[in-house]
Amino acid sequence: MRTLCVFSGRETVMSDKKINIAIVGLGFGAEFIPIYQRHPNANMYAICQRTREKLDSIGDAFGIEKRYTDFNELLKDPKVDAVHINSPIPDHGWQSIAALKAGKHVACTVPMATSIADCKKIVELVKKTGLKYMMMETVVYAREFLFIKELYEKGDLGKIQFLQASHQQDMDGWPNYWPGLPPMWYATHCVGPVCALTNATADYVSCFGSGTIRKELVEKYNSPFAVETTHIKFKDSDLCARVYRSLFDVARQYRESIDVYGSKASVEWPLVEHEPLVLHRAKLPEHKIPKLVKSPDYAKYLPKQIRPFTTKGVYDLGKKTHLSFVQGAGHGGSHPHLANEFLMALVGGRDPFPNARQSSNWTCVGLCSHESALKGGAIVKLPAFTI
Numbered sequence: 454m455r456t457l458c459v460f461s462g463r464e465t466v467m468s469d470k471k472i473n474i475a476i477v478g479l480g481f482g483a484e485f486i487p488i489y490q491r492h493p494n495a496n497m498y499a500i501c502q503r504t505r506e507k508l509d510s511i512g513d514a515f516g517i518e519k520r521y522t523d524f525n526e527l528l529k530d531p532k533v534d535a536v537h538i539n540s541p542i543p544d545h546g547w548q549s550i551a552a553l554k555a556g557k558h559v560a561c562t563v564p565m566a567t568s569i570a571d572c573k574k575i576v577e578l579v580k581k582t583g584l585k586y587m588m589m590e591t592v593v594y595a596r597e598f599l600f601i602k603e604l605y606e607k608g609d610l611g612k613i614q615f616l617q618a619s620h621q622q623d624m625d626g627w628p629n630y631w632p633g634l635p636p637m638w639y640a641t642h643c644v645g646p647v648c649a650l651t652n653a654t655a656d657y658v659s660c661f662g663s664g665t666i667r668k669e670l671v672e673k674y675n676s677p678f679a680v681e682t683t684h685i686k687f688k689d690s691d692l693c694a695r696v697y698r699s700l701f702d703v704a705r706q707y708r709e710s711i712d713v714y715g716s717k718a719s720v721e722w723p724l725v726e727h728e729p730l731v732l733h734r735a736k737l738p739e740h741k742i743p744k745l746v747k748s749p750d751y752a753k754y755l756p757k758q759i760r761p762f763t764t765k766g767v768y769d770l771g772k773k774t775h776l777s778f779v780q781g782a783g784h785g786g787s788h789p790h791l792a793n794e795f796l797m798a799l800v801g802g803r804d805p806f807p808n809a810r811q812s813s814n815w816t817c818v819g820l821c822s823h824e825s826a827l828k829g830g831a832i833v834k835l836p837a838f839t840i
């Protein structure tokens with residue numbers, strides 16, 4: 454079985470090649486600047502965002518000379534090898550398509566797109582051009598997930614019998630593309646891990662909507678549900694998974710989670726952030742079955758220059774940026790692993806994990822699930838290009 458590419462960090466010493474990276478969108482995107490600046494196979498070449506003042510503030514703080522306020526101008530720069538897109542959700546699809554058409558490799562934050570048609574175009578362009586595409590799903594490179602994946606690959610969990618995952622977040626007050634977004638349109642944080650654990654491909658889904666969000670939120674996307682909960686059937690597998698999502702009008706601390714139930718051992722994500730995982734082992738006296746375990750850190754699999762970023766972010770560097778536009782480090786220490794995986798794929802001429810097809814499968818689970826919820830839970834098959 455192929456192990457997660459996060460364990461391929463040692464490839465970095467094998468090549469002197471440097472990839473010219475351009476980061477698009479400098480809110481969350483700015484977190485990645487110092488990582489690329491220190492990675493031995495990257496040249497943090499250009500940054501792009503629409504407002505000149507913010508662009509210059511971040512460019513000055515990090516000493517980046519090439520700056521673009523217009524995405525299409527950036528694409529005309531022949532020195533840009535790869536773009537890492539961190540723009541608002543509705544822009545992911547068209548920007549990825551335009552970048553691939555311009556001959557650039559693409560890393561894009563989640564989700565891949567908000568329409569099945571755009572996901573299809575990206576998959577087709579990658580096939581046609583041979584360029585690489587990676588959706589930068591943080592959960593599948595979070596230390597908790599890597600720990601569970603390691604237990605699974607060592608055989609410690611036995612036969613996997615069931616998976617469930619959740620992502621709950623209160624998005625009131627976030628930028629204007631969020632209000633009313635169907636929960637399943639942003640589902641990769643829970644779909645990604647249930648697919649990635651066993652390298653499974655989703656085949657079909659059935660989703661129910663539950664509850665109702667405020668009237669003024671419903672209007673933009675015509676989506677009434679407070680919670681969407683979907684069952685995913687995997688292709689050529691006896692496994693199914695349940696994932697659920699909420700974005701508005703549900704009282705819950707931010708939580709991304711995956712619970713994995715195996716024949717020898719099961720792992721449950723903590724209910725409250727920063728608490729330990731619970732490992733349940735079979736055939737023990739009842740009171741000895743659960744054990745609290747802390748996930749190790751997997752920085753050792755990264756080039757040494759970027760290892761500190763599994764625990765540190767832009768804030769910790771004391772950079773004078775527009776801090777209100779820059780989010781803190783987090784997401785289980787995944788950011789340096791994501792950047793490293795993308796670069797290693799480009800340097801090594803191999804597909805990243807997740808590649809375009811896998812990213813489309815994870816994203817389309819969400820899009821098909823919302824369609825299913827609108828049809829009262831009808832089974833919806835994933836499009837063929839995602840399988």
Ligand SMILES: NC(=O)c1ccc[n+]([C@@H]2O[C@H](COP(=O)([O-])OP(=O)(O)OC[C@H]3O[C@@H](n4cnc5c(N)ncnc54)[C@H](O)[C@@H]3O)[C@@H](O)[C@H]2O)c1
Nearest residue numbers: 478479480481501502503524539540541542562563591628
């Ligand atoms: N865990 C995760 O994977 C995670 C975490 C946070 C954010 N995100 C994703 O990152 C993206 C950005 O989130 P954010 O909170 O930083 O959003 P934001 O709205 O605060 O920032 C968006 C950035 O994109 C820029 N931008 C907008 N339109 C652009 C265009 N046409 N061309 C170039 N730049 C443009 C803006 O100037 C801004 O810098 C979102 O899609 C979000 O879903 C993912």
